[in-house]
Amino acid sequence: MTAILPVATGRATARAFGRKLRRYPLLGLLAVLASVAASVFAVLVPILLGRIVDLVAARGSTGELLGIAAWTLVAGLAAALLTGAARWLVAEWGARASADLREEVLDHALRMDSARLEAAGAGDVASRVTDDVERVTDATQLAADVFGALVTVAITFAGFATLDWRIAVAFLVVFPVYAVSLRRFLPQAERRYAVERRAVAVQTRSLLSTFTGARTVHAYGMEDRQSARVEQASRGAVDARLDATRGFLWFSNVMNYAEALGLSAVLFSGFLLVRADASTVGEVTAAALLFHRLFGPLGMLLFSFNDVQSAGAALARLVGVADLELPARAGVGRFDVRPGVAVVATGIRHHYLDGPTVLHDVSVEIPAGRSLAVVGSSGAGKTTLAAILGGVFPSTGGEVRLGGRPIADLAPDELRRLVGVVTQEVHVFAGTLADDLRLAVPDASDTDLQAALKLAGADEWVAALPDGLATRIGDGEHPLSASQAQQLALARIALVDPPVVILDEASAEAGSAGARQLDQASAALIQDRTAIVVAHRLTQAQTCDRIAVMAHGRIVEIGTPAELIAAGGAYAELWAAWHR
Amino acid sequence: MAEATDGASRRLIRGMFRRQRRLVALTAGFWSMHQLCEALVPVAIGLVVDQAVGTGSTTAMAWSLLGIFGLFTALTMGWRTGLWFGTRAELEEAHELRMRVVRRVVTGRGIRTDRQTGELLSIATSDTAGAAELLELGSRVFSASIGLVVSTVVLVRIDWSLGIGLMIGVPILVLALNALGPLVERHTSAQQEALGQAAGTASDLLTGLRPLRGFGGVEEAARRYRSASRTSLKANVGAIKAGAAFVSVSTFTTGLLIAVVAALAGWFALRDRITIGELITIVGLAAFLTDPVLNLAHCVFRLATARAGAARVAEVLEAPERAGAGGTTAAAGPLALDDVHTAGLDGVSLVAGPGELVGVATSDIAAADAVTELLAGTRRPDRGAVTLGGTPLPELDVAALRRALLVEPHAVDLFGDTLRDALRTDDRQEDAALTRALTAASATELSDGGLDHELLDHGANLSGGQRQRVAVARALLADRPVMVFRDPTTAVDAVTEHAIAEGIREHRDGRATVLVTTSAPLLDRCDRVVFVDAGRVAGTGRHRDLLAVPAYADVVLR
Structure with missing residues (x-):
């Protein structure tokens, strides 16, 4: 079972969203007032219509009739204006709160503990920040309707009371029916909609991997196979939705009978009251019409229940991320960034979530300004060690010190000014090339950008781009080769200019010919810095001050290149293989 | 370009209705039955007040109650069954469109598109679902029209002048509301566009999260998403205001309709042209009429979003292939x-x-x-x-x-x-x-x-x-x-x-x-x-x- 990100409980979701709503008290107050006023005027209309019936029964004058009709028109106009205003205010209130929420969700997703993110997969997070956010945003207008309907129901009840309290009491018979069926419906609905959202997340993940891997699907001509995979996921989402709808149908059936019961009760009590001369035909008519007018808002509540539930489930998934506990952001004191920072790791142990231990008691020291190459076969723990030394995530045991300070005590921005990490994955961020670089240093000038590109050996091809630094790159835009993307990754670090750099297979992705340019670029980058280089090309390792050979999560050899070759151990064997 | 897409989305929509015609017909049928019953509710109220409450006859009251439950049974069955078929049509069609988009993207050498992966994802999920909503909207429009027709018939039978007046007045109102459609559509598509871009930004940043953390770009990335999200919020509020204006206008027109009808019917009743029961039925029907009219207006409103979705789906389905191919069968060779x-x-x-x-x-x-x-x-x-x-x-x-x-x-x-x-x-x-x-x-x-x-x-x-x-x-x-x-x-x-x-x-x-x-x-x-x-x-x-x-x-x- 894939570990998936948490989903908040109903109560936690309501609390969290309530907090967001309370950030806009004035907007909220106006929204509530406008909704109430709109409903009051809307309820006035049938009451005035009842007065017309009474007037006709009492053979009143045409003038009086026109007077009441004029008031009906005024009430209708006021209701129209206020309904629009209420809808706008409530929807904007909700929209602002959900915008705050989605920003918090992305913020949390970006800062989330890496192990959890890796386990959940980018797809789950992506489906939350796209699909669920959209569902919640779309639901803000719906929420305005639902809120309006709820207020109308409450105000209508008050309207009954102004007509005849005994009819109002008769009307109350519907509430036990609503209460009992809601009690039965809500828990199972919550479960069904949660299942549905999970099925949709699976579908999103399947679609995302298909679209990102479209080239591979083309290469193998396996469109049928891949489509079948997506089909299965999509079918799962459809079935889950149908299942949720089935439960909803039962509920709506009961609701309709509740309406019939309420109407009968109102008419029957009216019948008895009129017979006892305790009420007028006009009042009974107004009551029946009032109740009839409730069908609209009640139906609206019913009809939107599906969407409200599924928006609620989406909201719970968002709050699940927003309420995640973030890794501690310790350290507040300013750190003076000296040119030389030594990296010292003592007794590092690590395992991912419940996985096996991938690093055992690794201790290593890289003096300020010196470089260490890490070599070893795939799966030896090189990448994990590099990530831990770079503070990408904390180790499960042991301690890393940068310039004498424990890495855990450093605030994130301090840490990033100290250490730059070039990861195995290379990503070209969508936007202009300058935007891409400025992700690292937002206030960098164009001159800074040019200097960083020059260091990374990318100045020439960037100058040759159609719009230079303003060329749009990333998905679907001007394509960059693997080595160009790598050079951008190096340029970002050059821009940050940290005293410590960690290059994890920085020249690996470029593969063939570009590797040499990249080697030069990374050599320029590690010049005068403390550097840890995860090297696959032994020529790259040879240029470092020292080399550590890793196997099965341990450092098995460490020394200068010459020492290791002379020692005739694992590195010497690798070197021989390389030179064969 | 825009016209070509227009033609493409029309073709897409026609195809959707052709594929799901059986389910759509069932939905429209059952919802029409529901609308019919809804239209009969005010008639029933008028009848009950006239025949039972007014007269005090216990037998009449007993029959009235039975009648109400019978009517509501038909009403709820119509709605429920219609919803079931409608949901099925919508989900099946969204699934079908989704699979077509996927096939289009993965087949052969793929398509030439400047859409990002995140945008493609949003087209394959929310836009296909949005387009499929057109099926539900079609059934809704059909059944709401049935509701209008039935009400008109009842009104004509009570008093022909009121009936004729409504027959002319209501379509004018709906057409007038339709004229507001483009305004709402413009805002809605701006909203969807901004929402799509924010989603694109989010998925781009998340895909690059590991490198992003490596060079310490998390702060800036969060700031960029915030700015995309604020743009999206602005578009969202624009759409909300347009929607609210639309609701205001439609509520006002129906309010006007009710006031005029009630004044006229009251005047007729004062001059004994109609009975009190008939007056109640007319007033009730005028109130009911707001339902199908608003329903139609609501459909117009949602139509904009659904059509915008359909247009984006059509754009992907009709996108040119990345590179053409011939028909010669390949034989292995050098x-x-x-x-x-x-x-x-x-x-x-x-x-x-x-x-x-x-x-x-x-x-x-x-x-x-x-x-x-x-x-x-x-x-x-x-x-x-x-x-x-x-x-x-x-x-x-x-x-x-x-x-x-x-x-x-x-x-x-x-x-x-x-x-x-x-x-x-x-x-x-x-x-x-x-x-x-x-x-x-x-x-x-x-x-x-x-x-x-x-x-x-x-x-x-x-x-x-x-x-x-x-x-x-x-x-x-x-x-x-x-x-x-x-x-x-x-x-x-x-x-x-x-x-x-x-x-x-x-x-x-x-x-x-x-x-x-x-x-x-x-x-x-x-x-x-x-x-x-x-x-x-x-x-x-x-x-x-x-x-x-x-x-x-x-x-x-x-």
């Missing part, structure tokens, strides 16, 4: 570049015949990109030809070409939830063959826990080197007569690289293989290496012999 000129190559010829393992080493990356893209058929040469078995690639049928030639992309994308799933590209592949391929790619340690070894999302729990080796194994398993690898071992250590080179050589025995690489271990196993320097072939021969060429040695011995 793969050749014949005096090819393109960016990075300046007249290069090379050939890989059956049984040959040919290395292509280039001194600059543009040349390597050019060779790979030409062989994959995603790039056309400016001059010269790329041929398989003597036929230029563009003239070959894509499906047959894929069975004859595989160009494994350098960027590794794995699919499926298990190792077996990730390796298999068709169903005939046996486990024994899978194991052989894994052995050749030196990836047996992955299958230690069996071929059912679980892979998380995209194989994200594998290291870069592991992913590359799984991709090599997958390619070897696919076993095409002609195969091209581009830098397949860049994330693999030196010792393993030697083993993989040996594995590829053995596994590809008797077939044509091209390795575009500068890796010495791989090139050393090739029958022949073609060295491309400054866009031209600067040497051909065995790796060891070519090492005498200084430029070659400089590229491969690093």
Whole structure:
């Protein structure tokens, strides 16, 4: 079972969203007032219509009739204006709160503990920040309707009371029916909609991997196979939705009978009251019409229940991320960034979530300004060690010190000014090339950008781009080769200019010919810095001050290149293989 | 461009209704029944007040109650059954559209589009669902019209002048509301666009999260998303205001309708043209009429979103293919570049015949990109030809070409939830063959826990080197007569690289293989290496012999 990100409980979701709503008290107050006023005027209309019936029964004058009709028109106009205003205010209130929420969700997703993110997969997070956010945003207008309907129901009840309290009491018979069926419906609905959202997340993940891997699907001509995979996921989402709808149908059936019961009760009590001369035909008519007018808002509540539930489930998934506990952001004191920072790791142990231990008691020291190459076969723990030394995530045991300070005590921005990490994955961020670089240093000038590109050996091809630094790159835009993307990754670090750099297979992705340019670029980058280089090309390792050979999560050899070759151990064997 | 898309989305919408006609007809039928009953509710109220409440007859009251329950049974059944069929139609059609989008993107050589992956995702999910909503809207419009017709008939029977007045007045109101449609549509599509862009930004940032954390860009990334989200909020509020204005106007028109009808009917009742019961029915009906009218207005409102979604789906479905294809059936044969000129190559010829393992080493990356893209058929040469078995690639049928030639992309994308799933590209592949391929790619340690070894999302729990080796194994398993690898071992250590080179050589025995690489271990196993320097072939021969060429040695011995 894939570990998936948490989903908040109903109560936690309501609390969290309530907090967001309370950030806009004035907007909220106006929204509530406008909704109430709109409903009051809307309820006035049938009451005035009842007065017309009474007037006709009492053979009143045409003038009086026109007077009441004029008031009906005024009430209708006021209701129209206020309904629009209420809808706008409530929807904007909700929209602002959900915008705050989605920003918090992305913020949390970006800062989330890496192990959890890796386990959940980018797809789950992506489906939350796209699909669920959209569902919640779309639901803000719906929420305005639902809120309006709820207020109308409450105000209508008050309207009954102004007509005849005994009819109002008769009307109350519907509430036990609503209460009992809601009690039965809500828990199972919550479960069904949660299942549905999970099925949709699976579908999103399947679609995302298909679209990102479209080239591979083309290469193998396996469109049928891949489509079948997506089909299965999509079918799962459809079935889950149908299942949720089935439960909803039962509920709506009961609701309709509740309406019939309420109407009968109102008419029957009216019948008895009129017979006892305790009420007028006009009042009974107004009551029946009032109740009839409730069908609209009640139906609206019913009809939107599906969407409200599924928006609620989406909201719970968002709050699940927003309420995640973030890794501690310790350290507040300013750190003076000296040119030389030594990296010292003592007794590092690590395992991912419940996985096996991938690093055992690794201790290593890289003096300020010196470089260490890490070599070893795939799966030896090189990448994990590099990530831990770079503070990408904390180790499960042991301690890393940068310039004498424990890495855990450093605030994130301090840490990033100290250490730059070039990861195995290379990503070209969508936007202009300058935007891409400025992700690292937002206030960098164009001159800074040019200097960083020059260091990374990318100045020439960037100058040759159609719009230079303003060329749009990333998905679907001007394509960059693997080595160009790598050079951008190096340029970002050059821009940050940290005293410590960690290059994890920085020249690996470029593969063939570009590797040499990249080697030069990374050599320029590690010049005068403390550097840890995860090297696959032994020529790259040879240029470092020292080399550590890793196997099965341990450092098995460490020394200068010459020492290791002379020692005739694992590195010497690798070197021989390389030179064969 | 806009008109072409318009035509395309109309075709799409027609097709949707054609495919789901049975379910849509059932939905519309049952919802019409529901509307009919809804229209009869005020009539029933009028009748009950007139015949039972007014007269005090217990028998009449008893019949009234029975009648109300009967009416509501029909009403609820109509609504419920309609909703069931409607939901099914909508979900089935959204699924159908989603699958069409997916097929369009993955079939052949894919489509030319400037949509980002995130946007494609949003088209395949929310836009397909939005487009399918049109089916529900169609049924709703139909049934609301039935409700209007029934009310009109009842009114005409009570008093023809009121009936005629409503018959003329209501359509005018609906048309007037329709005129507001474009305003709402403009705001709604701006909202969807902004929302899509924010989603695109979010998924772009999340995809690059690991590098992002490495260079400390999280703060700035969060700030950028906030700014996209604020733009989206602004568009959202714009759409909300447009929607609110629309609601105001529609509520006002219905309010006006009710006041006028009530005043007229009251006047008729005062002059004894109609009874009190009839007055109540008319007033009730006028109140009910707001329902179908608002319903229609609401449909107009949602139509905008749904049509915008349909247009985006149609855009993807009708997007041009990335590269055309011919109809000639591909036959396996030598793969050749014949005096090819393109960016990075300046007249290069090379050939890989059956049984040959040919290395292509280039001194600059543009040349390597050019060779790979030409062989994959995603790039056309400016001059010269790329041929398989003597036929230029563009003239070959894509499906047959894929069975004859595989160009494994350098960027590794794995699919499926298990190792077996990730390796298999068709169903005939046996486990024994899978194991052989894994052995050749030196990836047996992955299958230690069996071929059912679980892979998380995209194989994200594998290291870069592991992913590359799984991709090599997958390619070897696919076993095409002609195969091209581009830098397949860049994330693999030196010792393993030697083993993989040996594995590829053995596994590809008797077939044509091209390795575009500068890796010495791989090139050393090739029958022949073609060295491309400054866009031209600067040497051909065995790796060891070519090492005498200084430029070659400089590229491969690093």
